[in-house]
Structures are given as C-alpha cells and as structure tokens.
Amino acid sequence: MTATTGKVTGAAEAVARLVTPGAVVGMGGQNINRCPMALVHEVIRQGIGELTVVGCNLSLPLDMLVAAGLVARTEQGTGNLERYGTLFAWRRAVERGEVGVGDHSHLAMATRFAAGALGLPYLPTRSLLGTDLLADMVAAGYARQDVDPWSGVPVVLLKAMIPDVAIIHANRADISGNVVIEGVTSHEVDMVRAARATIVSAEEIVPEGTFADRPEQVTIPEAYVSAVVEQPFGAFPTSVYRAYDFAESEIREYQALGRAGDEELRRWLTANVHAGTDFDAFLTARDPEGSLRARLTDQMRSLV
Amino acid sequence: MTTPALEALPRELLVVEGARQIRDGDLVIVGTGLPLLAATLAQRTHAPGAKLVIESGVMFPRVVPTPVSVVDPRLMHGASRHGSLFEALGGLVQRGLVRTGFLGGAQVDEYGNINSTWVPRSNGERIRLPGSGGANDIASHCRQVVVLTDHERRRFPRRCDYVTSPGFLSGPGARAEAGLPPLAVKVVTDLCVMEAEDTALAVTALMPGATERAVLDNTGFVPEFSPSLTTVAPPAPEDLRLLREELDPACVYFPERKSR
Numbered sequence: 001m002t003a004t005t006g007k008v009t010g011a012a013e014a015v016a017r018l019v020t021p022g023a024v025v026g027m028g029g030q031n032i033n034r035c036p037m038a039l040v041h042e043v044i045r046q047g048i049g050e051l052t053v054v055g056c057n058l059s060l061p062l063d064m065l066v067a068a069g070l071v072a073r074t075e076q077g078t079g080n081l082e083r084y085g086t087l088f089a090w091r092r093a094v095e096r097g098e099v100g101v102g103d104h105s106h107l108a109m110a111t112r113f114a115a116g117a118l119g120l121p122y123l124p125t126r127s128l129l130g131t132d133l134l135a136d137m138v139a140a141g142y143a144r145q146d147v148d149p150w151s152g153v154p155v156v157l158l159k160a161m162i163p164d165v166a167i168i169h170a171n172r173a174d175i176s177g178n179v180v181i182e183g184v185t186s187h188e189v190d191m192v193r194a195a196r197a198t199i200v201s202a203e204e205i206v207p208e209g210t211f212a213d214r215p216e217q218v219t220i221p222e223a224y225v226s227a228v229v230e231q232p233f234g235a236f237p238t239s240v241y242r243a244y245d246f247a248e249s250e251i252r253e254y255q256a257l258g259r260a261g262d263e264e265l266r267r268w269l270t271a272n273v274h275a276g277t278d279f280d281a282f283l284t285a286r287d288p289e290g291s292l293r294a295r296l297t298d299q300m301r302s303l304v
Numbered sequence: 305m306t307t308p309a310l311e312a313l314p315r316e317l318l319v320v321e322g323a324r325q326i327r328d329g330d331l332v333i334v335g336t337g338l339p340l341l342a343a344t345l346a347q348r349t350h351a352p353g354a355k356l357v358i359e360s361g362v363m364f365p366r367v368v369p370t371p372v373s374v375v376d377p378r379l380m381h382g383a384s385r386h387g388s389l390f391e392a393l394g395g396l397v398q399r400g401l402v403r404t405g406f407l408g409g410a411q412v413d414e415y416g417n418i419n420s421t422w423v424p425r426s427n428g429e430r431i432r433l434p435g436s437g438g439a440n441d442i443a444s445h446c447r448q449v450v451v452l453t454d455h456e457r458r459r460f461p462r463r464c465d466y467v468t469s470p471g472f473l474s475g476p477g478a479r480a481e482a483g484l485p486p487l488a489v490k491v492v493t494d495l496c497v498m499e500a501e502d503t504a505l506a507v508t509a510l511m512p513g514a515t516e517r518a519v520l521d522n523t524g525f526v527p528e529f530s531p532s533l534t535t536v537a538p539p540a541p542e543d544l545r546l547l548r549e550e551l552d553p554a555c556v557y558f559p560e561r562k563s564r
Binding site for chain 2: 111
C-alpha cells in the first residue's frame, strides 16, 4: 500500500490484518443481496476461527463460515435464505450446541448497532416486551427492561453492539474509503459506524474526488473505513442493486448440498473456496465464459 | 386473454381473503410469498392507495413479479425510497405509522402469539427455526396482524412453545400490562378465519366447503365459533386472473397451479 492508493488493498491482506481469531464480525448484506462473499471466502481460506458473527439477517456467508467450522457464536435477527430455505449448516450446528446463538428482533439488533454508532452505551426500544425473546435477551446480558423516566411506560434498554470488524460489499468506494451503496442498506451503515474497523469490498474503486460533486450521496464516509478492496462480482452469487441480479442456480445448488449434510458442504468449500487462490479464480471456475455474469447483469438492468 | 374457469385453489383463497384485510390508504408491512401477493392484489383491486413497506428498507415499491426475497430487486422496483431496516422497522413500524403487518410462523397459539424461533422434537430436542426477523417488531407496534397459513394442528397449539412475537401474551389485559399498544389479530387458513382483540382467537368465518368439525379436528385449542359465523366469499374472477396472470405468472408461490 502506498500513499497514493490510500486504503486500497487486496482481500487477503485486509482480512489477514483486520479479522483476528475470536473476533466479533459484523456481517454485511441481507438474504440474497450484497453479501460480502469475496471477503468471506478469504476468511475461510485463511481459516480464521472462533468467530462471533453478528448481523440482522445472516444468510449464505454465515452458513459457509459455519460449514468451514469457523463460528463459535451468532447474534442475529434471522438465519435463513427465505424462499431458498433455512441455513442448514448453521441450524445443525446450533441444534448440536456447537454454535451459540443470541436471538434478536431485527429492530433490536439495528438499535444495538445504532447505539454503537452514536457512541452510546445503550438505546431503548418498545419492541420485545412480554415475550420469551426478551427473557432470553435479558438472560444473555444485552437487554434490560426498564421504564421511561418521564411517562413511566415500559421500555427495553439494548446494549450497544460494537463489532471488532465489519465486512461489507458496496457498489463503489474511493481510495480514501468513501463508500456508495445503491439500493437498500439493511443494517449496514450503523453497523459500520459502530465497528472498531471495517473492510469494504466494492465493485469498483474510483479515484479521490469522484464523489466531490455529490458528497450527500456518500453512504458511508471514510472516517469509518479501514480498508477498501476492489472486487467485481464480489457479492456473487448474491445481488448488487443496479449491477447484477442474484444467481438463483448457484444458491439452489449450495442449499441442496446444505440439505444433504455438512460433509457435502465441506467438499463444496474444498472444491470452490480452498482450491482457488482468490475470488476471481472462483468466479472463473463457476462461470468460465462469463455468460452467467452477463445474464445477471442484463437481468438487473431490466429491473431498475 | 381468457382464464380457464378453474375453481380457486385453497391457497388462492388465502391470498384473496388476506387482501381483503387491507384498507385503501393503509401502510402495510409485508415480506414475500403469499402475504406479498395478498398486498399487491389489494393494491390492484379495492385498495389502490395502500402502500407497502418492506423491512429491508424498501418504501412504497411498485412490485414486479415475482419477488422471492425482501431484498429482491423485483421488490425494490419503483420504490419512493430505499432506506434501512432501522428506518422501516423503527421509523415507520415502531413509530406507529404502519397499520397492518403480515406474519408467518411455525406456531400461532390461542392468544395470537407467534413462534418462529424453535419447536420441540418428540424427543424433547429443539428444531431451530429462522428466528424473529422483523416479526416481533411488527407484532409489537402494528394495529393489526394478519397471518396466512395452512390449517394444521401442530401449527395451532394452545400455548406456543416459545413466544417470539406478541399477540395477547397470557390473555386479556396482558398486552397492555406489558406496555404494548392494542392489537387485532386475524388468522386466515385454508379452513377458516379466526379473529381476536385481546381475547382468545374465535372462528368468525369458514372457507367455502369447510366445516366446524374440520376446524376443531385441526386445531390444538378449542376455538369459539362466532354466533354470526359466515362463509368467506369466493374470489371474483378478476382476483384470480390478476393472481394467475399478473402477480405470479410463473407460479413461483403456486407450484400446485403449475401442475394442473
């Protein structure tokens, strides 16, 4: 890394430097959209384990990390792929007691990130009241029931969630780490602002000053970003809004293996993640001619 | 184009009855699947002014067929804003601006509580389910929750094994005592419609052809039947045409229609 390239680095270097064994990892993306797949592949290749993975909806990237045996605990709102089913490796590991799990509602987790993003110890919510979900969160130590000091109505205080490192994939970043995300941002902006460090992979790295004429369109300012990695199709097989649709065939194939068992998923990881040296090698192996990527790009163009 | 004169399928009836729960001008929070089809059907028929909110941050989209995820670009199409979970579930739902929410779950109990976290196996071990997502937030803050589900005994226990999302908790008054706003719950199944407001779910209508016996045999608690029990009106031909030709033309959520 030189002075002229700012925070730009490779995925392997960024992950080796910022994702440490036992870290609390804030996971970007949601369901089939903008999951940081290239960065997650790199975590798997480097075998960085004992991770606590946190986020709202945790989907494909979490399941791969669990299948690789790298996850000790998750704190999340949901673990699933909606239409494409549950997260099979995660579900089995949770049921066997190998992965600890801390349930939240999505607003509860988003509120915990918001507290972290504001430098506050906690923020209140009026969700959760009266439920077993609240009882579990209180027992786990990150929620407390209290009352509003003004009105006396019940509220739940939610402890700030501060990931050691957040990993997200974005449409564009400049070399200083200013980030533009198109489409929905799910929980990611506050998660990044709360995190101690953040790695952003982006479809495209653009020169300093590219966003200068539209600074209000910067989704995440450089103050929060530690490293930026250029990786076209870095969310594949999940989608990036305005860039490419999700690859249903790839997601179905992974889920069919997940349903079959952990050994099937390990073989998939060996053949698809460990076999290549980087994410470009994976993309080329899955889609040698680039025809799938071209079709996903066309599909997205037809929808926006 | 002419529509084959098919009888409505049971799950098409669910969608059409679900659509009827939406009033014109409502803000409605939905996910994907049958609830989204119900909400978009309502927009295309009696509730053109109903607006959709999606938990991922999509506000007021003009949906194109057929989204399979809350972040599907088909569901983000034509939106007035692409925001965040915090904006959708905090700024709109917790803020009290969203009247109706559609929810699913593995269990719905007598008091309209919903479980989407875990259920026990017969040997006592737990089957892990996806978890709350936005469901707890929606059930905590919306004024009306609508559940569309197949009517199976295991889905309707007297008490949920785990309360993920609050209905009326332990019974009348419990919701207010917990600090939650009032709620109406409506459960639409392939056998009946059950409704409650701070009470136990009671059957208010039967699906065409369904019997009280079938409802009792397939429910884990004993619901009361309304003295003014009605039969759900069959779908209008236009409802079925919209569902089949425009809202889910590829039968993504109706595999049973494809095979007919």
